[in-house]
Amino acid sequence: MEFLLLLVVLHFLPTIIALARGHHDGFAIFLTNLLLGWTVLGWVIALIWSVTAVRRRAAI
Numbered sequence: 001m002e003f004l005l006l007l008v009v010l011h012f013l014p015t016i017i018a019l020a021r022g023h024h025d026g027f028a029i030f031l032t033n034l035l036l037g038w039t040v041l042g043w044v045i046a047l048i049w050s051v052t053a054v055r056r057r058a059a060i
Contacts, residue, residue, distance in 0.1 A: 011037055014046035024055045 009016070014037070018029040029050050036042025 011043070014043065014050040018050035021050070021054055023050060025049065
């Protein structure tokens with residue numbers, strides 16, 4: 001059971017990283033991870049996308 005949970009967490013690691021960083025494309029990264037994450041290429045794309053720069057809103 002713990003092994004299955006570990007696999008799920010590792011599979012959704014790009015989504016977890018994106019949400020933790022407050023990425024502006026968090027939902028799109030989640031969808032990419034969900035729909036294409038089962039392929040190695042889709043997972044790597046989601047991971048790279050999740051660690052790219054996060055847009056900051058300009059302070060007024």
